[in-house]
Amino acid sequence: VKSLLEKIFDTIFMNPTRFMALSAVVLPWVWGLASLFLAVGLFGAFFLVPPDYQQGETVRIMYIHVPAAWLAMLAYIVMTSASLGVLVWRRPLADFALKAAAPLGAIFTLIGLVTGSLWGKPMWGTFWVWDARLTSFLVLFLIYQAIIAIRQTMDDARGARVAAIVTLVGAVDLPIIKFSVDWWNTLHQPASVFRAGGSTIANAMLWPLLVMAIGATLLFFALLFTSLRNEVLNNRLARLRGQTALAEEPEATEPAR
Amino acid sequence: MNDDAHWTYILLAYGFTFAIVGAMIVRVVREHRRLSAELHRLDKSGGADG
Numbered sequence: 085v086k087s088l089l090e091k092i093f094d095t096i097f098m099n100p101t102r103f104m105a106l107s108a109v110v111l112p113w114v115w116g117l118a119s120l121f122l123a124v125g126l127f128g129a130f131f132l133v134p135p136d137y138q139q140g141e142t143v144r145i146m147y148i149h150v151p152a153a154w155l156a157m158l159a160y161i162v163m164t165s166a167s168l169g170v171l172v173w174r175r176p177l178a179d180f181a182l183k184a185a186a187p188l189g190a191i192f193t194l195i196g197l198v199t200g201s202l203w204g205k206p207m208w209g210t211f212w213v214w215d216a217r218l219t220s221f222l223v224l225f226l227i228y229q230a231i232i233a234i235r236q237t238m239d240d241a242r243g244a245r246v247a248a249i250v251t252l253v254g255a256v257d258l259p260i261i262k263f264s265v266d267w268w269n270t271l272h273q274p275a276s277v278f279r280a281g282g283s284t285i286a287n288a289m290l291w292p293l294l295v296m297a298i299g300a301t302l303l304f305f306a307l308l309f310t311s312l313r314n315e316v317l318n319n320r321l322a323r324l325r326g327q328t329a330l331a332e333e334p335e336a337t338e339p340a341r
Numbered sequence: 342m343n344d345d346a347h348w349t350y351i352l353l354a355y356g357f358t359f360a361i362v363g364a365m366i367v368r369v370v371r372e373h374r375r376l377s378a379e380l381h382r383l384d385k386s387g388g389a390d391g
Contacts, residue, residue: 141347145354152358191365195358202354206347303362310369317376324383 121299159189
């Protein structure tokens with residue numbers, strides 16, 4: 085298993101040519117499976133799940149809010165791994181992965197925040213409270229914005245290292261988000277799916293949530309790998325343009341020699 | 342709160358999500374097509390020059 089993991093890591097972060105060839109084969113399947121899982125999950129969420137005995141129809145917001153919140157954190161875990169790739173192993177694709185995952189993570193965090201507010205208003209009577217879970221999740225969104233801003237203003241090796249360091253420092257927010265509902269009294273409910281003692285959600289409501297979570301995760305990886313391919317293509321284009329410029333340059337620089 | 346009000350929040354949540362995820366998919370895929378086409382064009386022109 086370790087050697088397989090190393091192979092996968094090296095395929096993704098070490099060799100852009102191999103990554104491009106492999107992703108070209110795998111990506112259509114990932115897009116297709118993501119569409120299938122999301123279609124089944126949405127059908128279940130809207131037509132098969134009964135209204136909750138307390139929340140009524142509003143419980144249907146859970147099927148986008150929870151997967152979005154999970155992906156917001158998964159994207160950050162991917163970025164933390166990529167940061168180690170930048171700082172420790174110096175993999176060429178690690179910085180591309182960091183750059184590609186940041187906007188995706190920010191978007192899923194925003195979706196988590198907005199759908200959470202729209203779920204909170206009818207259930208709690210308010211769109212927002214400064215409780216530990218909501219505030220630490222908002223901080224995650226701000227960390228994403230900071231990383232995106234760093235990579236946009238410093239598009240070089242130094243920018244890559246700074247973004248990687250900020251990402252590693254920001255990773256401290258992940259356990260705070262996860263355990264905030266246990267450490268403090270929050271309006272947000274405690275964990276109800278992945279918890280000791282099993283899920284507290286009825287099976288009729290749980291399965292579409294898991295299907296949506298798988299579909300959303302596949303969609304995230306489809307977007308991540310397509311964005312990663314964009315970064316590789318951008319890099320190749322920049323090199324090609326540089327070669328073209330160099331090929332045109334000698335005539336002008338010849339007299340100086 | 343009645344069910345109609347609940348559905349307003351549900352539709353707003355799903356509408357926002359579909360709009361933002363849809364825009365992200367379109368942006369990433371269009372960018373990929375543009376870059377692939379440009380690379381293909383540059384490769385071809387480089388080959389023709391060579």
